[in-house]
Amino acid sequence: DTGVSQNPRHKITKRGQNVTFRCDPISEHNRLYWYRQTLGQGPEFLTYFQNEAQLEKSRLLSDRFSAERPKGSFSTLEIQRTEQGDSAMYLCASTERGSSTEAFFGQGTRLTVV
Amino acid sequence: DQQVKQNSPSLSVQEGRISILNCDYTNSMFDYFLWYKKYPAEGPTFLISISSIKDKNEDGRFTVFLNKSAKHLSLHIVPSQPGDSAVYFCAASGRGNDYKLSFGAGTTVTVRA
Numbered sequence: 001d002t003g004v005s006q007n008p009r010h011k012i013t014k015r016g017q018n019v020t021f022r023c024d025p026i027s028e029h030n031r032l033y034w035y036r037q038t039l040g041q042g043p044e045f046l047t048y049f050q051n052e053a054q055l056e057k058s059r060l061l062s063d064r065f066s067a068e069r070p071k072g073s074f075s076t077l078e079i080q081r082t083e084q085g086d087s088a089m090y091l092c093a094s095t096e097r098g099s100s101t102e103a104f105f106g107q108g109t110r111l112t113v114v
Numbered sequence: 115d116q117q118v119k120q121n122s123p124s125l126s127v128q129e130g131r132i133s134i135l136n137c138d139y140t141n142s143m144f145d146y147f148l149w150y151k152k153y154p155a156e157g158p159t160f161l162i163s164i165s166s167i168k169d170k171n172e173d174g175r176f177t178v179f180l181n182k183s184a185k186h187l188s189l190h191i192v193p194s195q196p197g198d199s200a201v202y203f204c205a206a207s208g209r210g211n212d213y214k215l216s217f218g219a220g221t222t223v224t225v226r227a
Contacts, residue, residue, distance in 0.1 A: 042203050042217030105157035
């Protein structure tokens, strides 16, 4: 399977706990994006990487959120001290550099904070 | 601010008929537009796209039309099939924003047999 892979698919956590999600992009894609989708809304941009460099962070990404992409391969998104408002689908996507071609999305990680 | 808007949250269409989904945008810097299809509990799947230098792009049953002066695009699905029942998202991007996508809220399409 050469698509975008995300793990875990589902995560239920208690408020205040830390969670970490992983995204493995398509291997030849050097741009990687994180989005968040809540019920009834379209995905909203969170942050993106070109290789290992994090080039932009949305205002939606509070200080409790951190993302990394060591060595420009897989990426992790960590949420510290989770709140109920963090419950959402977290989506990862990848594209080729300098291309306006479509972004390929993973199946997402559904986070539920109880 | 919502830069991409899909004003119809739902659409119901008879199998075999045409489905028309509409999308409006406000950012003049957008130069690439995409439609994604999403089934429940899955990530969005790319459907079709169009560059701002074109006004029409066709791929099988799917055609996207772009009206730059009106900042409006539409997706036509002909003929509609039961498997087309899904949520459809309009998205836009551009060189000016490093190709990150701005999405509309989606339109849920139901194709009736």
